[in-house]
Amino acid sequence: MTNITAIFKKEFRSYFNSPIAYIFITFFLGISSWLFFRGFFIQNQAEMRSFFGLMPWIFLFFIPAVTMKLWAEEKKIGTVEILMTLPIRDSEVVVGKFLASFALLAVTVLLSLVLTFSVTYLGDPDGGTLIAGYIGLLLMGAAYLAIGLFASTLTENQIVAFILGISTCFVLLIIGEDFVLFNTPNWLFPIFSYLGLGAHYSSILRGVLDSRDIIYYLSVIGFFLYLSTLAVESRKWR
Amino acid sequence: MIEVRELTKSYGPTVAVNKVSFDAHAGEVLGFLGPNGAGKTTTMRILTCYLSADAGSATVAGYNIFEESIEVRKRIGYLPESAPLYTDMGVIEYLNFMTQVRHLPKSDRKERIRAVIDICGLEDVIQKDIGELSKGYRQRLGLAQSLIHDPPILILDEPTSGLDPSQIIEIRNLIRDIGQEKLVLFSTHILSEVSATCSRILIINNGEIVANGSPDELASQAKGEDIVHIAIRGSQEAVEAELNELEFVSQWTHVETTDGILAYQINAAQDSDAAEALFHVVVKNGWSLTELRQESVDLEDVFLNLTDDKE
Numbered sequence: 001m002t003n004i005t006a007i008f009k010k011e012f013r014s015y016f017n018s019p020i021a022y023i024f025i026t027f028f029l030g031i032s033s034w035l036f037f038r039g040f041f042i043q044n045q046a047e048m049r050s051f052f053g054l055m056p057w058i059f060l061f062f063i064p065a066v067t068m069k070l071w072a073e074e075k076k077i078g079t080v081e082i083l084m085t086l087p088i089r090d091s092e093v094v095v096g097k098f099l100a101s102f103a104l105l106a107v108t109v110l111l112s113l114v115l116t117f118s119v120t121y122l123g124d125p126d127g128g129t130l131i132a133g134y135i136g137l138l139l140m141g142a143a144y145l146a147i148g149l150f151a152s153t154l155t156e157n158q159i160v161a162f163i164l165g166i167s168t169c170f171v172l173l174i175i176g177e178d179f180v181l182f183n184t185p186n187w188l189f190p191i192f193s194y195l196g197l198g199a200h201y202s203s204i205l206r207g208v209l210d211s212r213d214i215i216y217y218l219s220v221i222g223f224f225l226y227l228s229t230l231a232v233e234s235r236k237w238r
Numbered sequence: 239m240i241e242v243r244e245l246t247k248s249y250g251p252t253v254a255v256n257k258v259s260f261d262a263h264a265g266e267v268l269g270f271l272g273p274n275g276a277g278k279t280t281t282m283r284i285l286t287c288y289l290s291a292d293a294g295s296a297t298v299a300g301y302n303i304f305e306e307s308i309e310v311r312k313r314i315g316y317l318p319e320s321a322p323l324y325t326d327m328g329v330i331e332y333l334n335f336m337t338q339v340r341h342l343p344k345s346d347r348k349e350r351i352r353a354v355i356d357i358c359g360l361e362d363v364i365q366k367d368i369g370e371l372s373k374g375y376r377q378r379l380g381l382a383q384s385l386i387h388d389p390p391i392l393i394l395d396e397p398t399s400g401l402d403p404s405q406i407i408e409i410r411n412l413i414r415d416i417g418q419e420k421l422v423l424f425s426t427h428i429l430s431e432v433s434a435t436c437s438r439i440l441i442i443n444n445g446e447i448v449a450n451g452s453p454d455e456l457a458s459q460a461k462g463e464d465i466v467h468i469a470i471r472g473s474q475e476a477v478e479a480e481l482n483e484l485e486f487v488s489q490w491t492h493v494e495t496t497d498g499i500l501a502y503q504i505n506a507a508q509d510s511d512a513a514e515a516l517f518h519v520v521v522k523n524g525w526s527l528t529e530l531r532q533e534s535v536d537l538e539d540v541f542l543n544l545t546d547d548k549e
Contacts, residue, residue: 006338010327017326078322082383085286086339087311236290 003088007096008103011070015104020066025108028062036115048119052133052205056173056198059144064165066104067148068158070097071232075156084232091229098149098225105141109134129207136204139217143197144169146224153231172220173197239264239391239421240285245294247280254280256445257294262438264390267417269436270425273545277445278425279319282395285423286316299390312340315389319396321380325369329360329379332368333386340387354382357412374405381412392416394424398431410435429538443545456540465533466512467493469501472525477502480519486512499528 015021032051035058039050074080083093119125151165152158174180176196184192193199197220200213240262247255255277262268270278283289285296287307295302301309324332333354337347355361358378363371371379377397384392397413398406413422413435426432432439433453441449441456449456470477474492477500481490486507493501506512513532520527 002341003339006335009338010324010335013331014324014326077325078318078320079324081283081288081318081322082316085288085311085314085316087308087341088339089308235288 003092004096004099007088007093008099011097011100012103015066015100020069021104021107024062024066024104025111028058028108029111029114032058032112033115040119048116048125048130048133049205051115052137055137056140056201059141060166060169060173063105063141063144064148064151064162064169066101067145067152067165068161069152070101070149071152071228072156072158072161076158084235090232091225094149094225094228094232098146098221098228101145101149102142105145106138109137109141126207129205132204132207132209135209136201136213139204139214140197140201143217143220143224146221146228147172150224150228150231153228169197176200240296240298240423242281242285242296243294245281245284245291245296247284247289247291253445255284255291258442258445258447259294260440260447260450262421262423264421265417265419266421266438267413267436268421268423269432269439270423270442271429271432271439271541272425272427272442274427276442276545278442279395280445281442282316282393282423282425286314286393287311312387313390315384315387315392317380317384317392317394317397320399321377323368323376323379323383326367328367329364329371332379333382336383336386342387350386350388354385357385358382359408373400374402377401377405377409381409385416390420392420392422392424394422396426397424398426398428406431429541441541441544448544449540464506464512466504466506466516467501467529467531467533468504468516468520468527469499469529470520470525470527471499472520472523474500476523477525480523484515484519486515501529 015024032054035054036048036051043050071080074083084090116125116130147168148161148165151168152161154164155161172195174196175184175192176194176199181189181193194216200216203210204213240260242261243259245255245258246253258277258281270281272278280289284291285298285303287303287310290304295304297303298310299313301313303310327335330351333351334347337350342350355364358381360375360378360382363375363379368376368379377400381394381397384394394413398409401409410431413424416422417435417437424435436453438452439449439456440447474495478490478492481487481502481504487504488507489505491503493503495501504512504516513530517527517530
């Protein structure tokens with residue numbers, strides 16, 4: 001545990017030592033507020049549907065940008081050689097890095113509560129839906145993070161990691177979209193609709209916290225963290 | 239403290255390390271010498287548990303490097319080639335991170351950080367970010383992180399590369415001091431470095447250990463013969479007849495004749511005082527001597543001989 005904490009602190013601080021965290025937070029809040037308020041006044045309804053609805057697509061570009069450096073940079077400048085010869089398990093490093101990126105996401109989402117407050121001020125939205133929405137947002141974001149982290153373990157080039165991350169998330173996102181599902185063969189339909197990253201999020205957004213959806217996201221996170229550990233260990237494969 | 243047996247590692251078809259075996263003990267400074275790409279770094283990466291080997295075994299401080307890798311890593315301080323560091327961190331912040339991941343008790347952390355700052359001469363830069371440091375200071379900080387947990391074994395990959403001459407001397411002195419009680423294993427391709435610092439040298443070439451011994455041992459092993467260069471003005475037939483007579487001359491070659499001066503290279507038995515004897519021969523025959531120079535084989539020749547790929 002001390003190992004994970006140490007790695008977590010180092011990575012979390014590194015986000016704020018470099019401009020990454022500030023750029024991420026500013027742009028994320030800026031873009032999501034713009035898109036939110038643009039629709040908000042047109043619909044003239046005190047709800048955040050449009051805000052939450054946009055998130056799977058906004059995350060698609062923002063999250064891989066947060067995770068791309070986590071391994072690629074270490075490999076590029078060679079610090080991975082010191083890191084992986086410390087008395088720490090590979091899995092502990094993976095988890096520590098994941099938690100640090102999750103903390104950055106959580107901070108950002110926390111700051112976006114400003115939007116919620118303004119909605120609450122202007123009207124009377126349904127509290128339960130809002131809370132469910134935020135939980136869904138964090139779960140889905142964490143799944144994106146795990147995928148982005150895995151992409152970063154595969155290369156020493158941050159741009160490649162970024163694009164790999166986006167593509168993987170994109171594929172997992174669209175296979176659950178109606179447009180794709182209409183055109184999938186019947187036997188694939190249940191698999192695709194279950195695996196889609198967005199469908200579970202939409203069902204949480206309706207205000208129903210189903211354990212199946214939570215389990216889905218936790219499994220995606222666990223699966224990609226496991227793959228990341230394997231990828232990091234692959235240097236030692238015989 | 240380190241026992242390596244038949245360690246083998248290949249990258250695809252290239253064999254990087256081929257059946258390397260050696261032992262090393264506390265109080266030794268072991269120099270890994272070899273041309274670039276000889277397998278030094280790969281061997282060190284295997285010993286530090288960064289890579290695994292295809293075959294063979296090794297124990298560090300009694301722990302198997304493949305099965306008890308965490309225990310091994312606890313006991314090793316490692317400085318990879320070119321000292322990779324987190325450039326966005328501060329110097330103290332970085333050392334502090336190292337004390338955490340090395341599990342130093344909280345009460346000792348400050349003290350250890352102070353200690354390595356003293357040892358490595360980092361006082362002047364403690365306020366700075368690593369990104370602002372010069373190459374020399376980065377190297378020292380890299381060394382500082384490898385020393386922070388006071389490990390019994392120190393593995394340094396080309397610790398002096400990229401440093402200026404005075405920094406090189408500082409690092410060498412540091413290595414020698416540390417090597418009094420601990421085991422230091424360091425690699426280099428600079429020859430003078432090993433003879434100045436090491437108590438033992440491993441020469442590695444094409445992934446194989448080709449020599450293992452103290453600098454003096456290696457030099458004397460290769461010696462066997464002294465080489466004398468001599469230039470004489472005299473009759474070629476007489477000189478060559480005389481050379482054939484001399485017992486200590488095992489072989490001679492006529493190098494050239496310029497303006498009637500005959501130049502020879504003579505291989506003589508070791509410690510035969512060949513130069514002096516040749517001088518007497520010249521005097522006895524009434525020739526004149528224009529050059530007489532004795533060369534003894536040193537580490538450099540050993541190195542060149544052993545790592546010569548022509549054969």
